[in-house]
Amino acid sequence: MKTPISTYRLQIRPGFTLQDAAGLTGYLRSLGVDWVYVSPILTAEQGSDHGYDVTDPSTVDPSRGGPEGLDALARSAREQGLGILADIVPNHMGVASPKQNSWWWQLLKEGRGSKYAEAFDVDWDFGGGKIRVPVLGSDDDLDELKVVDGELRYYDHAFPLAEGTYSDGDSPKDVHARQHYELVGWRRADAELNYRRFFAVNTLAGVRVEIPWVFDEAHEEVVRWFREGLVDGLRIDHPDGLADPEGYLARLREATGRAYLLVEKILEPGEQLPETFDCEGTTGYDALADVDRLFVDPTAEEYLNSLDARLRGTDAPADYHAMIRGTKRRIADGILRSEILRLARLVPDSLELPHGKVADALAEIICCFPIYRTYLPYGAKVLSQSIEEAARHRPDLDTVLRRLEPLLLDESGPLARRFQQTSGMVMAKGVEDTAFFRYTRLGTLTEVGADPTEFSIPAGVFHERMARRQQLLPLSMTTLSTHDTKRSEDARARISVISEAVPEWELFLGTVQQLAPIPDGPLAALIWQSIVGAWPADRGRLQSYALKAAREAGNSTNWTDPNAEFERHLATAVDAAFDVPEVAAALNNFVAELEPFGTSNSLSAKLIQLTMPGVPDVYQGTEFRDGSLTDPDNRRPVDFQARIAALAELDGGAKPEFTDESAKLLVLSRALRLRRDRPELFAGYLPVAARGSAAGHVVAFDRGAEKRGALTVATRLPRRLERDGGWRDTVIDLTVDSTDQLTGASYSAGAVPVARLLEHYPVALLVPAT
Numbered sequence: 001m002k003t004p005i006s007t008y009r010l011q012i013r014p015g016f017t018l019q020d021a022a023g024l025t026g027y028l029r030s031l032g033v034d035w036v037y038v039s040p041i042l043t044a045e046q047g048s049d050h051g052y053d054v055t056d057p058s059t060v061d062p063s064r065g066g067p068e069g070l071d072a073l074a075r076s077a078r079e080q081g082l083g084i085l086a087d088i089v090p091n092h093m094g095v096a097s098p099k100q101n102s103w104w105w106q107l108l109k110e111g112r113g114s115k116y117a118e119a120f121d122v123d124w125d126f127g128g129g130k131i132r133v134p135v136l137g138s139d140d141d142l143d144e145l146k147v148v149d150g151e152l153r154y155y156d157h158a159f160p161l162a163e164g165t166y167s168d169g170d171s172p173k174d175v176h177a178r179q180h181y182e183l184v185g186w187r188r189a190d191a192e193l194n195y196r197r198f199f200a201v202n203t204l205a206g207v208r209v210e211i212p213w214v215f216d217e218a219h220e221e222v223v224r225w226f227r228e229g230l231v232d233g234l235r236i237d238h239p240d241g242l243a244d245p246e247g248y249l250a251r252l253r254e255a256t257g258r259a260y261l262l263v264e265k266i267l268e269p270g271e272q273l274p275e276t277f278d279c280e281g282t283t284g285y286d287a288l289a290d291v292d293r294l295f296v297d298p299t300a301e302e303y304l305n306s307l308d309a310r311l312r313g314t315d316a317p318a319d320y321h322a323m324i325r326g327t328k329r330r331i332a333d334g335i336l337r338s339e340i341l342r343l344a345r346l347v348p349d350s351l352e353l354p355h356g357k358v359a360d361a362l363a364e365i366i367c368c369f370p371i372y373r374t375y376l377p378y379g380a381k382v383l384s385q386s387i388e389e390a391a392r393h394r395p396d397l398d399t400v401l402r403r404l405e406p407l408l409l410d411e412s413g414p415l416a417r418r419f420q421q422t423s424g425m426v427m428a429k430g431v432e433d434t435a436f437f438r439y440t441r442l443g444t445l446t447e448v449g450a451d452p453t454e455f456s457i458p459a460g461v462f463h464e465r466m467a468r469r470q471q472l473l474p475l476s477m478t479t480l481s482t483h484d485t486k487r488s489e490d491a492r493a494r495i496s497v498i499s500e501a502v503p504e505w506e507l508f509l510g511t512v513q514q515l516a517p518i519p520d521g522p523l524a525a526l527i528w529q530s531i532v533g534a535w536p537a538d539r540g541r542l543q544s545y546a547l548k549a550a551r552e553a554g555n556s557t558n559w560t561d562p563n564a565e566f567e568r569h570l571a572t573a574v575d576a577a578f579d580v581p582e583v584a585a586a587l588n589n590f591v592a593e594l595e596p597f598g599t600s601n602s603l604s605a606k607l608i609q610l611t612m613p614g615v616p617d618v619y620q621g622t623e624f625r626d627g628s629l630t631d632p633d634n635r636r637p638v639d640f641q642a643r644i645a646a647l648a649e650l651d652g653g654a655k656p657e658f659t660d661e662s663a664k665l666l667v668l669s670r671a672l673r674l675r676r677d678r679p680e681l682f683a684g685y686l687p688v689a690a691r692g693s694a695a696g697h698v699v700a701f702d703r704g705a706e707k708r709g710a711l712t713v714a715t716r717l718p719r720r721l722e723r724d725g726g727w728r729d730t731v732i733d734l735t736v737d738s739t740d741q742l743t744g745a746s747y748s749a750g751a752v753p754v755a756r757l758l759e760h761y762p763v764a765l766l767v768p769a770t
Contacts, residue, residue, distance in 0.1 A: 032671070092241065103119055135154060141154070147175055239265060290465050291605050294605070295444075300502050301455045311521030324435045369382070369423050372424035516576035523549065666742060692754070741765040742765055
């Protein structure tokens with residue numbers, strides 16, 4: 001099997017095609033990258049900027065470069081010695097525009113008699129033999145239907161007509177009544193939808209790739225890529241939505257000739273990837289969480305908790321576990337109610353359990369789940385424990401819960417299979433997309449794949465986790481920024497400094513809340529932390545982020561019933577950063593206070609991620625400081641020419657200051673090149689301890705196996721380090737003569753003062769002198 005040493009993620013879209021990616025391979029090779037990693041490239045909904053709404057799995061998207069674009073990228077990559085990792089989406093297809101998706105169009109036209117009735121996950125009996133399509137403004141909008149050119153039209157939406165269901169003189173409403181689908185008001189989707197979706201996105205319909213012919217047809221083009229040597233590995237989007245992730249991976253491995261596979265899997269603390277998963281690991285959110293927590297000051301937790309309580313007007317800070325139980329229940333009773341009710345319909349009538357109580361009990365179990373899903377029999381203990389916890393919370397449901405348990409543990413039964421597909425939906429929407437916008441004491445902590453209650457970790461805990469990663473998942477991806485992160489690595493690096501500057505943060509927040517109040521204290525903390533992390537940023541970006549964050553949190557406004565008055569206050573507060581001199585001054589002064597320490601965190605986190613066990617990924621553009629916020633902000637165009645020019649200057653001998661933008665490019669390029677060109681220096685993992693007054697501010701590890709390898713040295717908690725007097729007598733013992741790849745400086749074996757080692761940059765990458 002061919003495996004990557006590192007990857008570089010490119011967002012392929014109509015504005016940046018596969019041909020554009022092909023033109024970058026020389027730069028990526030020079031940067032030190034080993035594989036190009038591309039976002040989904042199969043044909044997607046026209047105008048889609050992300051590609052996760054595939055409408056035709058049999059073709060490479062013409063708007064993304066088409067098959068000739070993939071050929072061009074493959075040729076260019078091979079010429080540069082690069083592999084290609086491609087992102088694929090097996091769980092769902094885009095159905096926003098039925099005519100663009102031949103599978104969906106045929107399903108709507110032919111109903112249960114369609115070949116594709118088996119491909120999509122539809123509960124036909126619940127819909128009276130029809131598939132419900134929630135596109136109407138309200139059910140009264142049936143009066144707006146028209147029949148045009150043999151199609152049923154609702155404004156810009158077009159739907160097929162079944163054979164023999166229309167003749168001249170028929171009213172559009174009568175024609176609609178004869179179809180295999182029923183157009184309904186969009187609000188009915190929450191409780192009355194009868195097809196599986198991706199989370200709560202009505203325009204992404206679940207696909208049953210567990211059925212052999214569906215798998216074959218959905219993957220025919222992907223398999224061609226491997227047969228013709230165009231692609232080397234795959235990233236699997238959202239495997240938790242599949243009925244049988246284990247079986248899917250086994251079949252995919254066989255179909256691709258045992259290619260390198262990664263799964264987009266969120267592992268909760270202590271959770272391990274099932275050993276039966278035939279893949280190399282995850283896409284790296286778990287690694288991101290470990291790295292971030294090195295740069296959060298543990299002494300700040302009590303103070304930030306106290307501030308959080310005051311912002312909430314309570315005696316205590318938010319109880320995260322109680323919060324997520326509530327937000328998950330809100331989702332289960334709200335936008336994913338239709339999924340819960342479908343589970344309830346799978347409970348046999350012979351159990352003689354009240355339907356309402358069954359739905360209540362199933363929702364309660366899911367809300368007590370500590371992980372995204374089980375993979376029975378793997379995880380059966382977690383399921384039983386969740387049922388026990390549900391019974392403690394809701395003793396009135398005890399009898400129903402006990403009767404349901406055997407069904408939920410029966411891995412061959414329909415209820416157990418669908419329950420496993422559903423629990424992750426509720427977790428994602430209730431935690432990532434709701435609680436992460438409500439639990440706001442420090443924005444660094446609420447990132448995808450993280451447990452926000454783990455405030456900080458010492459270097460020793462980090463080393464234990466890295467040694468375990470080296471042993472169990474050496475080919476799993478590591479990352480700091482993705483297309484899904486709520487805030488980029490550099491935004492989080494600066495926000496983390498707040499933990500070392502709590503009094504200054506309280507003063508700043510108090511000032512801006514007085515001058516431009518957001519009438520939701522916890523949300524105000526989130527918004528201003530994010531602005532601080534992203535600054536400088538343009539008004540439009542920040543306004544879009546603030547509105548999305550407020551609606552996702554759902555406390556003061558929401559997506560379905562926006563609170564116009566609150567949103568006006570929110571917009572005014574964001575505008576104040578640009579229009580109110582006192583707010584602008586407070587913001588710029590606070591950012592200036594954090595900036596050098598945020599830069600230190602950024603360089604340190606990046607070097608650690610690039611050199612720790614695993615396959616490091618670089619998200620597009622993050623060679624320079626990138627203050628992106630949640631999508632779509634993190635998919636903005638990248639100025640690659642500026643990065644190409646800066647790399648050439650570095651290779652020509654330029655020595656940037658650590659605060660210069662190109663300093664991160666220096667760290668990244670030298671680390672990636674070393675990993676690619678000297679892989680023998682990264683064959684093991686051994687913590688390296690510092691000695692002296694500031695030893696706790698050093699994170700160091702040796703990647704050698706039987707002898708010295710690459711030695712990473714990084715700075716943690718830099719503001720407190722400076723406040724306490726700097727490195728002083730702190731030293732690191734070098735076992736061999738060494739050279740720093742970043743500065744070219746040489747050091748003799750023995751005790752080396754850290755102040756000397758980190759004189760120019762907050763990091764060093766040492767290799768044995770030859």
